[in-house]
């Protein structure tokens with residue numbers, strides 16, 4: 001994951017990185033290790049975690065770090081700054097696991113909260129909003145995801161100007177052109193993973 005994130009594009013001084021749903025901070029540790037191993041400058045890292053106990057564990061792990069901040073917050077309901085890198089393992093929670101109020105709130109705020117949606121789709125949407133125009137996003141994705149990215153891409157291209165118009169108020173606003181570029185890149189990356197998996201004999205997970 002971290003290798004893919006920085007492949008041919010290691011972090012530069014002042015780079016920023018987000019891990020939404022960072023859990024206990026395992027990916028963040030991986031990022032810091034990669035930077036130390038390769039002599040790269042550590043990015044300014046923000047981990048966002050909703051679970052108080054996990055957020056506290058992560059905060060304890062990085063108390064001595066000047067580059068890592070762990071925020072206990074709902075990633076889907078709080079505005080954030082923009083990031084050069086976004087890496088993570090979004091939660092896979094089907095709509096049936098959400099309470100009705102939560103479901104309705106997400107439906108109003110997210111273009112991808114349609115049909116029998118899953119929280120990971122909303123994580124993708126929010127993360128794409130927060131990615132710098134030339135930024136890079138690497139998420140662990142479920143098996144069905146490559147097809148879903150293509151669907152979202154179609155949806156965004158068909159109504160890009162309005163798709164995010166009703167989304168949560170974010171500053172800065174969405175850069176639609178950059179969003180298209182990112183969705184294209186994600187699709188390509190998923191196609192690549194699909195081919196690699198097929199070659200390897202078709203495993204069931206994409207880790």
Ligand SMILES: C[S@@+](CC[C@H](N)C(=O)[O-])C[C@H]1O[C@@H](n2cnc3c(N)ncnc32)[C@H](O)[C@@H]1O
Pocket residue numbers: 020021022023024025026027048049050051054073074075076088089090091092
């Ligand atoms: C699949 S786990 C990944 C944890 C960690 N990144 C890892 O790979 O071990 C998803 C994490 O997202 C957190 N999460 C779920 N919904 C969230 C939300 N709305 N905002 C922030 N974090 C959330 C969960 O508490 C959980 O720690």
